[in-house]
Amino acid sequence: MRIVQELLFVILFGTAVYLFSRKAGQIRKNILLGRDNDLNDHPDLRWKNLLLLAFGQKKMFRNPLVAVLHFFVYAGFLIINIEILEIILDGILGQHRLFVPVLGGLYPVLIGLFEILAVLVLTGCAIFLVRRNILKLKRFISKDLDGWPRSDANYILITEIVLMLLFLTMNTADQALQGRGAAHYIPTGNFWISGILTPIFAGMSDGTLEVIERGCWWLHIAGVLAFLNYLPYSKHLHIILAFPNAYYASLEPKGEMENMPAVQHEVQLMLQPELAANAPASDTMPKFGAKDVTDLTWKNLLDAYSCTECGRCTAACPANITGKRLSPRKIMMDTRDRLEEVGRNIKANNGTFTDDNKTLLRDYITEEELRACTTCNACVQECPVSINPLDIILQLRRHLVMEESSAPAEWTGMFSNIENNMAPWKFSMDDRDKWATE
Amino acid sequence: MHIKTMAEYAANGETPEVLFWVGCAGSFDQRAQKITKAFATILDKVGISFAILGKEESCTGDPARRAGNEFIFQMMAQNNIQLLNMYGVKKIVTACPHCFNTLKNEYPALGGNYEVIHHTSFLQSLIDEGRIKMQEGGSFKGKKITYHDSCYLGRANNIYEAPRKVLETLDAELIEMKRCRSKGLCCGAGGAQMFKEEEKGTNRINFERGQEAVATGASVIAANCPFCMTMLTDGVKEAGKEESVKVLDIAELIEQSMK
Numbered sequence: 144m145r146i147v148q149e150l151l152f153v154i155l156f157g158t159a160v161y162l163f164s165r166k167a168g169q170i171r172k173n174i175l176l177g178r179d180n181d182l183n184d185h186p187d188l189r190w191k192n193l194l195l196l197a198f199g200q201k202k203m204f205r206n207p208l209v210a211v212l213h214f215f216v217y218a219g220f221l222i223i224n225i226e227i228l229e230i231i232l233d234g235i236l237g238q239h240r241l242f243v244p245v246l247g248g249l250y251p252v253l254i255g256l257f258e259i260l261a262v263l264v265l266t267g268c269a270i271f272l273v274r275r276n277i278l279k280l281k282r283f284i285s286k287d288l289d290g291w292p293r294s295d296a297n298y299i300l301i302t303e304i305v306l307m308l309l310f311l312t313m314n315t316a317d318q319a320l321q322g323r324g325a326a327h328y329i330p331t332g333n334f335w336i337s338g339i340l341t342p343i344f345a346g347m348s349d350g351t352l353e354v355i356e357r358g359c360w361w362l363h364i365a366g367v368l369a370f371l372n373y374l375p376y377s378k379h380l381h382i383i384l385a386f387p388n389a390y391y392a393s394l395e396p397k398g399e400m401e402n403m404p405a406v407q408h409e410v411q412l413m414l415q416p417e418l419a420a421n422a423p424a425s426d427t428m429p430k431f432g433a434k435d436v437t438d439l440t441w442k443n444l445l446d447a448y449s450c451t452e453c454g455r456c457t458a459a460c461p462a463n464i465t466g467k468r469l470s471p472r473k474i475m476m477d478t479r480d481r482l483e484e485v486g487r488n489i490k491a492n493n494g495t496f497t498d499d500n501k502t503l504l505r506d507y508i509t510e511e512e513l514r515a516c517t518t519c520n521a522c523v524q525e526c527p528v529s530i531n532p533l534d535i536i537l538q539l540r541r542h543l544v545m546e547e548s549s550a551p552a553e554w555t556g557m558f559s560n561i562e563n564n565m566a567p568w569k570f571s572m573d574d575r576d577k578w579a580t581e
Numbered sequence: 582m583h584i585k586t587m588a589e590y591a592a593n594g595e596t597p598e599v600l601f602w603v604g605c606a607g608s609f610d611q612r613a614q615k616i617t618k619a620f621a622t623i624l625d626k627v628g629i630s631f632a633i634l635g636k637e638e639s640c641t642g643d644p645a646r647r648a649g650n651e652f653i654f655q656m657m658a659q660n661n662i663q664l665l666n667m668y669g670v671k672k673i674v675t676a677c678p679h680c681f682n683t684l685k686n687e688y689p690a691l692g693g694n695y696e697v698i699h700h701t702s703f704l705q706s707l708i709d710e711g712r713i714k715m716q717e718g719g720s721f722k723g724k725k726i727t728y729h730d731s732c733y734l735g736r737a738n739n740i741y742e743a744p745r746k747v748l749e750t751l752d753a754e755l756i757e758m759k760r761c762r763s764k765g766l767c768c769g770a771g772g773a774q775m776f777k778e779e780e781k782g783t784n785r786i787n788f789e790r791g792q793e794a795v796a797t798g799a800s801v802i803a804a805n806c807p808f809c810m811t812m813l814t815d816g817v818k819e820a821g822k823e824e825s826v827k828v829l830d831i832a833e834l835i836e837q838s839m840k
Binding site for chain 2: 205395396397398399400402403406407409410411413414431432459461462464465466467468469511514515516517518519520521523524537540541542543544545550551553554556557558561562565566567568570572573574575576577578579581
């Protein structure tokens with residue numbers, strides 16, 4: 144019987160890990176569809192960002208109350224993984240609480256800590272559900288989240304609550320069985336939370352308790368493995384990608400726009416024609432700006448997968464606050480949706496993309512949204528996981544203007560004023576220093 | 582006051598301490614010209630040798646670049662860099678955070694490397710060095726002032742304290758808006774919005790910000806950017822407070838309060 148359970152566990156665990164790595168590989172492939180962007184400079188600063196922004200969740204603390212709740216859920220989730228390690232080893236080796244003899248008196252202390260974390264995770268998730276569904280905070284009822292994204296958020300919170308309840312119930316049954324001296328349930332010492340809860344099971348037989356304990360054990364680990372495989376399809380992927388995304392976050396001042404060496408070179412040849420004679424002729428027309436996800440950098444695409452749709456960006460966006468269509472969160476969600484679509488297309492066509500007459504620009508993100516951006520960087524500032532929606536907006540704008548000559552009439556006027564009068568307004572160059580003589 | 586150009590300095594074989602980059606708004610916009618004059622007056626009073634480029638100055642290219650027109654940006658930038666390098670410019674001060682950002686962060690990639698300082702930081706160092714001395718009981722003493730962080734000085738370049746330190750010398754009561762520093766709300770002009778109508782929405786960004794500034798009860802809104810100046814002035818007007826609430830640049834506040 145034990146060998147059957149072990150075998151069953153190994154199959155379950157192996158399948159879960161296999162499916163997850165296959166999907167993770169697909170996401171990695173999708174991200175690498177983006178254009179190259181070397182972000183390996185200054186590893187010291189990058190590690191600092193990783194520690195402060197991802198591990199330390201520095202930006203979450205811009206709103207301390209929510210940050211503390213989120214930190215409970217995050218820390219709980221991270222630390223309880225140590226317990227998951229024991230559960231996995233128990234499963235593979237057919238043991239029960241393998242770490243008891245190793246850790247001795249430390250064991251109940253550790254489990255006690257995990258249980259406290261479990262209660263904190265539970266409380267945090269419950270409050271988050273209330274904020275989303277009862278208090279209906281503005282950023283959670285936005286139409287950005289209509290349909291799947293709103294359900295996704297609730298599924299995640301409910302799953303975490305269920306997993307924590309299973310963990311606590313399992314321990315309570317275990318403690319009760321230990322008290323009765325049941326076979327296989329080695330004495331561990333008192334667990335801090337479940338130790339108090341044992342009276343719940345007072346009237347039940349040893350057999351029933353064992354079924355409850357084993358049932359919770361299996362449901363808990365199966366739930367964890369299922370959740371692992373849910374991540375890549377969910378906004379919750381941020382629990383993994385927040386870390387690389389913080390590492391690869393831009394180290395430049397937020398005001399700096401990416402240079403376009405191809406245009407720089409063109410203009411150089413125009414202004415200094417004598418250089419043209421020695422310039423190597425290029426036979427490929429460079430593409431300006433971004434029309435689809437593959438024109439964006441891989442960091443933009445990693446951003447898209449790292450987004451957990453919290454909406455802090457949109458809540459701070461001046462255009463959105465004043466009722467314009469632009470929502471930086473939607474820019475990120477659109478980018479991910481389109482990238483997934485392109486990835487599926489490539490997979491279905493044996494590794495090559497087959498034109499589907501769609502692009503990120505227009506089919507997902509409209510000109511009206513792009514035009515409304517003031518480049519104020521509030522979205523970039525607010526994002527707790529180092530996402531830069533502005534960078535995508537600006538690349539799409541570059542495509543509109545340079546590839547399609549599509550700009551509002553006032554901008555076209557502004558361009559020609561700069562070109563002809565060296566100022567965005569129609570003033571004579573000779574009047575530039577008139578103020579100094581008045 | 583005669584304001585010398587780089588060309589005049591060069592003709593005499595001299596180099597000024599600093600180049601004052603006036604910018605298009607500072608040169609042509611009537612309201613912003615007052616800021617330009619106020620800042621030039623301060624530099625003159627303090628005895629700093631400075632020059633402007635005069636008719637030779639061109640737009641930095643910022644609005645074109647942010648609207649998506651990299652060609653025009655590159656044309657402006659490369660011309661300006663050629664000119665600045667020809668004059669051997671080392672240090673630039675400007676009263677426009679958009680020019681500041683472009684000159685400081687975007688020109689180096691194109692071969693333009695200068696020490697670029699925004700006028701609020703420049704004023705702070707002049708105050709710290711004791712070169713600017715304030716009048717006793719200046720005209721803003723005890724008045725309520727609220728400061729509007731421009732996006733291109735604040736979030737874009739992380740300069741939040743220098744302008745506030747300068748304002749402290751006025752002996753005024755500084756009141757912060759709820760959305761201040763890195764949480765500051767944009768005036769609505771950046772990213773070339775200054776040059777076009779807003780998209781359809783429920784409110785204008787500058788009305789929203791003007792309302793917030795007026796709600797602090799301040800009689801002065803301090804700005805550091807000529808575009809914010811235009812937007813906030815309109816915002817205050819919309820809130821019906823143009824008589825009681827003035828929008829002034831930090832340079833103007835200092836110029837009116839220094840000895």
